[in-house]
Amino acid sequence: MTPSSQARALMIQGTASDVGKSLICTALCRMFANKGVRVAPFKSQNMALNSYVTQDGGEIGRAQGVQAEACRVVATTDMNPILLKPKQDMVAEIIVHGRRHADLDAKEYRETYVKEALPIAHEALLRLQNEYDLLILEGAGSPAEVNLRDRDIANMRMAHLADASVILVADIERGGVFASIIGTLELLPEDERQRIKGFIINKFRGRRDLLDDGVQWLEERTGIPVLAVLPYMNVDIEAEDSLALSALRLKRPRQGEFAIDIAVIRLPRISNFTDFDPLFDEPDAGVRYVSNARELGQPDLIIIPGTKNTVEDYLWLQQTGLDQAILCHHEKGKRVIGICGGYQMLGTHLYDPHAVEGTGGEYAGLGLLPVETVFNPTKRTVQIAGRLYQPSFLTPADQDFEAPTPTESTLTGYEIHLGVSTLDRTQAKPFVLLEDGREDGAISADGRVLGTYLHGIFHNRHLTRQLTNQIRVEKGLQPLSDEVVPESVRREEAYNMLARHVEEHLDMDKLYQILGMPTASAVINR
Incomplete structure (x- = not known):
C-alpha cells in the first residue's frame, strides 16, 4: 500500500485508444484544482505526435502539458518521463525526461529498453507522490493487450506501483460499449481486475433513459458501478494523436463553403x-487537411506543417505531386506558410550528413525561400518569445519591404527541431527577433511565403486575425474586428467548462468513496 505521506492516486484507463482518457484526466485535474487540491498528472509512457515543451526545455506528451495547465501547476518531465514519437514505420524517437535518447524500432524498444524505462518512470512517480496530494494517472491504449502485457509499463503496472484505483473508460460512439467493457475485464488477471472501481461511458448521444437497462445489466454482471455517462462534448482543448485528425472538429469543409479557404498538407x-x-x-x-494534389484545389493559404521526418515527408510531397501544386499555387500570387519541417521544405537545400532523417544525403527543396538546412543529432526544444519584424508576412504585396524593424508586439511559441537553417538575408527577411537575440524564420521578398520554427504561432490570436483579415482585404471582403479573446483566456474557459461538464454527470460521492475520502477537503487536510 502507498504510505499515508504520499499522494492518493486515481488512474484513468480505456478499453481502447481515443476513448477520451486524456480529456477526462484533464477534467479531473481542473475539477480537483478548483477544489483546492494539490493535484498533478502522470503518464509513465506516452506515444504521441504532438508534444509540449516545459519551461526548462524538456519535451513531454502534449496531453500531460495540457493537464498540468489544468492543474495550475508547472509542467515537468516527471509527468511524462518516457515519450515515444513515431518517426518511420516501426521506428520511434525515444525521449527520456524531455531529452532525445535514441531512435529505436519497436522490437528493440520492447525487448531491451522497456526494462530500463520502468525504473525511470517509477522514480518520477515517487517524486510526484511526495510533492502532491493527488495524482491523476493516464493509461495508454488498453490494459488488456495480452500480447504486450509483459512489456506494458503504462497501465496496470503503474496502477500497482502507485496503488491507484482505476476507472475504465469506454467510447459508446464506436458501438459495442458493453462488449468492450466486459471483454477488457475478462482479459485481465484477477489482481488487475480488482483495481477497477468504476466505469465511465463516454461520448454519449441521445436519450439517457434508453441506456438505463444496459447500465443496470453491466453493474449487476460486474459488481462495479457506472460512475458517469458523459454526453458528447466538443470542447476546445488540444488533441494528441492522429486518431483525432480523422474526426477533427467533426467536419471537413468543402471548397467554397467559407470565405477563406485554408489547406493544411496532411x-x-x-x-x-x-x-x-x-x-x-x-x-x-x-480549414481542410489535404493528402493529394487533386484535393488541394485553389486555397487562399497553404500550410505545410511540422513533421517527424522532413526528408521522408518531402519525398512524399514529390511522389504525390503536391510539390508542383504548391509551386503553382505560389506562382498565382497565393500565400504559403511552412512550420518547422514545413519551413525546412520551403528552402533551397536539405543536408543530412549524419543520416538523422534516414539514409543521409542532400536534397533540393521547394526553393520558395533562400534557406539551407543542415540536420544534426542535437535537438532544440525551448519555449520562446520574440517580436514580429515589420514589414512582415502581413504586409500587402505592393508595400515597401525594405529595412525590417522589430514591432512592439510580443509573440510566444516553442521550438522542437533537429535542423539548423541559414537564411540568405540579401534575398529575404527574417520573421521574428527572439528575446535571446536570435532571428527566426524567413519571409520571401514578395511577402507571400513565410517559414518559421515557431510552433504555436497561430495561438497568438491577434496575429492570426491580422493574417485572415489581410486575406479578406485581398479578396475584396471587409476585415473583421481586431478584438480577439486571448489564448490564455480561451484555455481557462475550456478547462473550466470541461470540468463542469464532467462533474455534472459524475457520481462524486462514489468517486470520493473510491479515493477513500468523504470530500475533497479530506485530501487537503489529511
Whole structure:
C-alpha cells in the first residue's frame, strides 16, 4: 500500500485508444484544482505526435502539458518521463525526461529498453507522490493487450506501483460499449481486475433513459458501478494523436463553403498539428487537411506543417505531386506558410550528413525561400518569445519591404527541431527577433511565403486575425474586428467548462468513496 505521506492516486484507463482518457484526466485535474487540491498528472509512457515543451526545455506528451495547465501547476518531465514519437514505420524517437535518447524500432524498444524505462518512470512517480496530494494517472491504449502485457509499463503496472484505483473508460460512439467493457475485464488477471472501481461511458448521444437497462445489466454482471455517462462534448482543448485528425472538429469543409479557404498538407508523419486549432476559430475560415494534389484545389493559404521526418515527408510531397501544386499555387500570387519541417521544405537545400532523417544525403527543396538546412543529432526544444519584424508576412504585396524593424508586439511559441537553417538575408527577411537575440524564420521578398520554427504561432490570436483579415482585404471582403479573446483566456474557459461538464454527470460521492475520502477537503487536510 502507498504510505499515508504520499499522494492518493486515481488512474484513468480505456478499453481502447481515443476513448477520451486524456480529456477526462484533464477534467479531473481542473475539477480537483478548483477544489483546492494539490493535484498533478502522470503518464509513465506516452506515444504521441504532438508534444509540449516545459519551461526548462524538456519535451513531454502534449496531453500531460495540457493537464498540468489544468492543474495550475508547472509542467515537468516527471509527468511524462518516457515519450515515444513515431518517426518511420516501426521506428520511434525515444525521449527520456524531455531529452532525445535514441531512435529505436519497436522490437528493440520492447525487448531491451522497456526494462530500463520502468525504473525511470517509477522514480518520477515517487517524486510526484511526495510533492502532491493527488495524482491523476493516464493509461495508454488498453490494459488488456495480452500480447504486450509483459512489456506494458503504462497501465496496470503503474496502477500497482502507485496503488491507484482505476476507472475504465469506454467510447459508446464506436458501438459495442458493453462488449468492450466486459471483454477488457475478462482479459485481465484477477489482481488487475480488482483495481477497477468504476466505469465511465463516454461520448454519449441521445436519450439517457434508453441506456438505463444496459447500465443496470453491466453493474449487476460486474459488481462495479457506472460512475458517469458523459454526453458528447466538443470542447476546445488540444488533441494528441492522429486518431483525432480523422474526426477533427467533426467536419471537413468543402471548397467554397467559407470565405477563406485554408489547406493544411496532411503529411504522413505530421506532428504538432495542434498548431492549427486557432484557425478553426476564425470566422468565415474553413480549414481542410489535404493528402493529394487533386484535393488541394485553389486555397487562399497553404500550410505545410511540422513533421517527424522532413526528408521522408518531402519525398512524399514529390511522389504525390503536391510539390508542383504548391509551386503553382505560389506562382498565382497565393500565400504559403511552412512550420518547422514545413519551413525546412520551403528552402533551397536539405543536408543530412549524419543520416538523422534516414539514409543521409542532400536534397533540393521547394526553393520558395533562400534557406539551407543542415540536420544534426542535437535537438532544440525551448519555449520562446520574440517580436514580429515589420514589414512582415502581413504586409500587402505592393508595400515597401525594405529595412525590417522589430514591432512592439510580443509573440510566444516553442521550438522542437533537429535542423539548423541559414537564411540568405540579401534575398529575404527574417520573421521574428527572439528575446535571446536570435532571428527566426524567413519571409520571401514578395511577402507571400513565410517559414518559421515557431510552433504555436497561430495561438497568438491577434496575429492570426491580422493574417485572415489581410486575406479578406485581398479578396475584396471587409476585415473583421481586431478584438480577439486571448489564448490564455480561451484555455481557462475550456478547462473550466470541461470540468463542469464532467462533474455534472459524475457520481462524486462514489468517486470520493473510491479515493477513500468523504470530500475533497479530506485530501487537503489529511
